[in-house]
Amino acid sequence: MKAQTASDRFYQTEWKTKKGLVHELLRNRFSYLLILPAVLYVAIFSYATYPYLLIAFQRFNYNKDLFHSEWIGLQNFEFFFKSSDALRITLNTLQLNLLFLVFGTIFAVALAVLFNEVRQRLFQKVAQTAMIFPNFLSWIIVSYMMYGLLSTDFGLINKWLSWFGLEPVNWYTKTEAWPAILVGMKVWKEAGMSSIIYLAAITGIDHSLYEAADIDGASRWQKIRKITLPLLAPTIAILTLLNLGKIFYGDFGMIYAIIGDNGVLFPTTDVIDTYVFRALRQIGDPSNAAAVGLFQSTVGLILVFLSNWFTRRFFREGALY
Structure with a gap:
């Protein structure tokens, strides 16, 4: 019998995983339909908006699309920090x-x-x-x-x-x-x-x-x-x-x-x-607002990581990950 190669084992495992996922979706289809609105909301209003973070670094022009507005680097952040x-x-x-x-x-x-x-x-x-x-x-x-x-x-x-x-x-x-x-x-x-x-x-x-x-x-x-x-x-x-x-x-x-x-x-x-x-x-000017929003999100993410590190070090049961 021909020995099974690593490539064959990989494709077989992948096929079983896909088959198991499809079986899981079909078996619990009504449960997944219940969470579908929440998934769509997060996908549309969270992940689909990520490309628009570029506005924070542009002089956004409504007559041009996202990728053709003038790039101005960090100038929008000066609107807030120099205030x-x-x-x-x-x-x-x-x-x-x-x-x-x-x-x-x-x-x-x-x-x-x-x-x-x-x-x-x-x-x-x-x-x-x-x-x-x-x-x-x-x-x-x-x-x-x-x-x-x-x-x-x-x-x-x-x-x-x-x-x-x-x-x-x-x-x-x-x-x-x-x-x-x-x-x-x-x-x-x-x-x-x-x-x-x-x-x-x-x-x-x-x-x-x-x-x-x-x-x-x-x-x-x-x-x-x-x-x-x-x-x-x-x-x-x-x-x-x-x-x-x-x-x-x-x-x-x-x-x-x-x-x-x-x-x-x-x-x-x-x-x-x-x-x-x-x-x-x-x-x-939406670019200024996007710059401040990006600043808020970045600081919030850093605070979560630092707080979680501190918690994990001194109180492991209360850490997120």
Whole structure:
């Protein structure tokens, strides 16, 4: 019998792999159809847009195609880095996103632990629904709710202050108060939905650990501190790493809906995304916006790699890879 060559073995393995893939697709065709819209969305709006990163290095001309516009190298990046506002809006973006990440994670984990400790099922369901509901509200609606609270003339907060004989506060000129206000609104709106992920991780913890702790006479707080939080740490670390990749992206929908074009509040609330939007509206140059977007993505990717390296070195269970 003729000995089988390495080439023959390679083609046979490749054929078996293709045959196995086709069999898998046919056998689970309805499951794959369910994820088809998500796959198409990612393919079209993520991978298919990669060639357009070239716009960041061009003086893009709508009358010419992508590959015939004038190449100008790094000049578009000067639009942002040589701006007098570059340092301020970069620091604002980092500060707000770090506050969103830290306080959002703390409150989401706290809510998940509290929901897990509630024994009355009806109360738990009502409380979870109430905490998740704000996530489905538009930031436009939230901005009107905030105006109803903070308005100088008829806002509820100023009415409450007047009951105590205090002067009304013009909140929309208090620049130092708005980082805290934005963080509070972000946590109120999104912490409930984020807590679902942590609650799912908690429910996956082996209940025999809690039973053993009950036998040893551990209190609820001791079980939370010694069992729940340590076993929840890998999930917290992974989600934190993923969010670090977006730390240079300000929540444009939130900040523009609430702050808008109120220039008085720009010193503490203006972020890269709102700055670029205003520049696009005034200048109309997509190349500048693409340059800033590429800068944001690159820094986010570097931060994820560095954070993952640090996590893998000191807390291997929480690393992404």
